[in-house]
Amino acid sequence: xxxxxxxxxxxxxxxxxxxxxxxxxxxxxxxxxxxxxxxxxxxxxxxxxxxxxxxxxxxxxxxxxxxxxxxxxxxxxxxxxxxxxxxxxxxxxxxxxxxxxxxxxxxxxxxxxxxxxxxxxxxxxxxxxxxxxxxxxxxxxxxxxxxxxxxxxxxxxxxxxxxxxxxxxxxxxxxxxxxxxxxxxxxxxxxxxxxxxxxxxxxxxxxxxxxxxxxxxxxxxxxxxxxxxxxxxxxxxxxxxxxxxxxxxxxxxxxxxxxxxxxxxxxxxxxxxxxxxxxxxxxxxxxxxxxxxxxxxxxxxxxxxxxxxxxxxxxxxxxxxxxxxxxxxxxxxxxxxxxxxxxxxxxxxxxxxxxxxxxxxxxxxxxxxxxxxxxxxxxxxxxxxxxxxxxxxxxxxxxxxxxxxxxxxxxxxxxxxxxxxxxxxxxxxxxxxxxxxxxxxxxxxxxxxxxxxxxx
Numbered sequence: 001x002x003x004x005x006x007x008x009x010x011x012x013x014x015x016x017x018x019x020x021x022x023x024x025x026x027x028x029x030x031x032x033x034x035x036x037x038x039x040x041x042x043x044x045x046x047x048x049x050x051x052x053x054x055x056x057x058x059x060x061x062x063x064x065x066x067x068x069x070x071x072x073x074x075x076x077x078x079x080x081x082x083x084x085x086x087x088x089x090x091x092x093x094x095x096x097x098x099x100x101x102x103x104x105x106x107x108x109x110x111x112x113x114x115x116x117x118x119x120x121x122x123x124x125x126x127x128x129x130x131x132x133x134x135x136x137x138x139x140x141x142x143x144x145x146x147x148x149x150x151x152x153x154x155x156x157x158x159x160x161x162x163x164x165x166x167x168x169x170x171x172x173x174x175x176x177x178x179x180x181x182x183x184x185x186x187x188x189x190x191x192x193x194x195x196x197x198x199x200x201x202x203x204x205x206x207x208x209x210x211x212x213x214x215x216x217x218x219x220x221x222x223x224x225x226x227x228x229x230x231x232x233x234x235x236x237x238x239x240x241x242x243x244x245x246x247x248x249x250x251x252x253x254x255x256x257x258x259x260x261x262x263x264x265x266x267x268x269x270x271x272x273x274x275x276x277x278x279x280x281x282x283x284x285x286x287x288x289x290x291x292x293x294x295x296x297x298x299x300x301x302x303x304x305x306x307x308x309x310x311x312x313x314x315x316x317x318x319x320x321x322x323x324x325x326x327x328x329x330x331x332x333x334x335x336x337x338x339x340x341x342x343x344x345x346x347x348x349x350x351x352x353x354x355x356x357x358x359x360x361x362x363x364x365x366x367x368x369x370x371x372x373x374x375x376x377x378x379x380x381x382x383x384x385x386x387x388x389x390x391x392x393x394x395x396x397x398x399x400x401x402x403x404x405x406x407x408x409x410x411x412x413x414x415x416x417x418x419x420x421x422x423x424x425x426x427x428x429x430x431x432x433x434x435x436x437x438x439x440x441x442x443x444x445x446x447x448x449x450x451x452x453x454x455x456x
Contacts, residue, residue, distance in 0.1 A: 007046030008098040009064040012209045019198055020186075021070035024092050026059040027113025027123065029173065031157030035127070035433070036134050036440075041149045041177055044100045056094075056152040056175045059112065065095040071115035075192055076185035076250030077300060079284055084192055086185060086250050087117025090124065093181055104209045106181050107151065110174040110260075124160050127153075127170035128424055129262075131436065135423070136261040137176070138440055139415045142447030144335060145236040146229075148178035148259035164278075170428075179257050180210045184297055185250035187304040196307045203308060210255050219309035220317070222254075227298060227317050229256025231324035232332075234294040238287075239332030241267050241365040245276035247285050247293040249300050266415050270358035270365060295321050338374040339398055340455035346394070353390040360387035370412035375399035406449035413446040415439075 013021065032053050042048040054060045061067055069092035075084045092115065095107040110133070111125025130153045140147040152175045159168035182202070190199045203222050208215035211225050233256040237244065244251070245263035253259055263277035272288025280286070285293055298321060302314045330351040334341060337354065341347055358368060362382050371378040375395040406413075423439055426432035 003050055003063065004046035004048075006044060006100070007063075009062060009095070010098050010104060011066045011096045012104060012205070013066070013070065013093060013096060016198075016201060016205055019073075019195075020202075021072050021093070022087075022116050023068045024071045024115045025113070026069055026092070026109075027173075029057065029154075029156035029158065029171075031155075032057040033155040033157075034152070035130070035155050035172065036150065036153040038149060038151045038177075040444075041151060045097060045105070052152060053154070056107075057154040057156075057173060059094055059109070062095045062097075065097070066093065069094050069109070069112070071117055072181055072186070073117070073189060074183050074185035074250055075189040076183070076248050077188075077297070078246075078248045078250070079280075080296075082188075084189070085117075085119065088115055089118040089121050090114070094175065103179060103212070106178050108176055108178065108181050110176065111156075111171065112173050122160070124156075124158065124171050125174055126160055126162060126165065127155055127172040128165060128428070130172035130174045131424055131427065132264070132420060133174060133176075133261045134436075135415060135420060135439065135443075136264050138443045139266070140240060140242065140258060142413075142443050142450060143236075143240045143242075144332075144450060145240050145242065146233060146255075146257045148176045148257060151175045151177045176259065178253070178259050179255045180206075180253065182206055182210065182254045183250050184252045184254070184301045184304075185248075186254075187301055188249060191304040191307055194307075199304070200308045203305070206254050219305040220313045223302065223305055223309070223314050223317055226254055226256065226301060227321050228324055229254075230294050230298050231321055232256055232328045233258060234291040234325055235328035235332045237290050238329055239336050241270070241287075243267055243274060243276040243285070243287045244290065245280070245285060247290060247297065249297045252294065252297045265417050266365075268364045268416055269361045270355070271361070291325055295325070335454065336369050336450075337372060338400055338402060338450075338454060339395070340400060342398065350391075350394045350398075353394050357388050357391050360385060362387060364414070366412040366414040370407070373407055374402040376401055400453070400455060402449070402453060404449035404452040406445055413442050415443070 037052055039048045071088035071092045073087045076086050090111055091109045093106055093108050097105055099105050114123035134150045137147050137150045154173050156171045156173055158171040160171050161167040203219045204215040207213040207217055207222050243265050251260050265276040267274040267287045274287040275283050302318045305314055330347050333351045333354050362385050375398050423435045426435055
């Protein structure tokens with residue numbers, strides 16, 4: 001097996017210098033069993049025919065790429081408490097390469113062993129955690145959320161002890177593909193150390209390699225980019241009915257790409273108080289508070305960038321985040337409905353009517369968007385409820401009836417916690433991956449349907 005000409009290595013992280021990372025050694029695992037190989041994502045990168053076990057289990061370097069994995073350094077607010085002892089504790093940056101569109105991509109890991117930032121952790125990942133991350137990333141990608149992609153999962157043959165699930169439990173190592181691993185927490189670490197020189201270096205790196213901008217455009221330009229990206233991220237979570245669970249500053253990527261899935265869930269109903277993490281006792285990261293959480297995190301980045309930028313300009317952009325979020329939410333809701341934009345007032349009214357209808361909790365979120373896709377008016381008597389009156393009126397004349405056969409299925413594809421547990425149970429009990437494979441195929445079919453005939 002070999003790489004194709006589409007493989008374009010580009011380890012740009014080395015430009016930042018040793019202050020940003022620590023070279024580490026990957027763990028040596030007892031065995032390797034490939035459980036998920038994302039050949040669909042690998043094909044355009046020239047990696048589909050590589051030796052997957054050599055590179056994504058033993059982590060032998062890819063040609064002309066990073067000679068050794070790098071554990072990145074960062075800090076972060078965790079549930080609003082600042083922690084200066086973070087960093088890649090059970091993962092590392094393995095390789096960087098260019099996609100077909102020229103954008104820089106990272107191959108990073110989860111469960112690949114201990115690093116200087118592991119503290120008291122074992123640096124491992126449970127197989128169940130890896131399965132959950134596959135399901136999350138596949139579902140979010142299908143729904144149009146900007147997300148990392150799960151690239152590979154290998155079961156590793158170790159028994160792990162965890163306090164929040166039956167133990168001992170099986171282990172895995174996961175590789176994800178994303179547009180960079182630079183987090184808000186990366187900037188927070190530099191601010192903590194009063195390191196304006198490296199702050200400026202990081203700004204240039206992000207502008208040039210993550211956004212394709214002039215590296216000398218400055219920190220205000222970068223903040224403008226991140227503000228828009230995070231507004232789109234928060235809005236896409238709401239339109240998808242998704243709850244990340246741990247929106248700490250070390251979990252917010254500078255590109256606005258969602259990643260690192262722990263206690264995630266999809267809320268069945270439009271319930272602002274729905275939480276994903278059992279330890280989120282105050283509902284800080286509840287479904288309806290996610291925009292607030294993302295904006296708060298962005299404010300922490302704003303404070304960091306005042307080391308190298310005009311505070312007034314940064315503050316003005318921060319104040320405009322809510323408007324960007326509202327525009328992104330309207331766009332996200334219309335995309336999920338499969339409805340083209342008309343004009344600002346009409347689109348705003350339609351989005352408002354959509355949220356009102358969802359908040360009535362007459363049907364679950366996935367069912368609602370499935371039934372009303374393309375502006376079709378469902379015959380289900382539940383939709384006779386007055387809560388749908390405005391929606392009916394506003395959709396009149398805006399129909400874009402869907403053609404993909406998925407939209408004629410009896411049920412929409414969904415991913416609630418009961419389904420996740422039902423997929424995991426046969427794996428845990430009899431190593432039966434049939435339900436998992438079928439679900440991934442079903443999700444991808446839904447993704448195809450979402451893209452088929454979607455309005456521009």
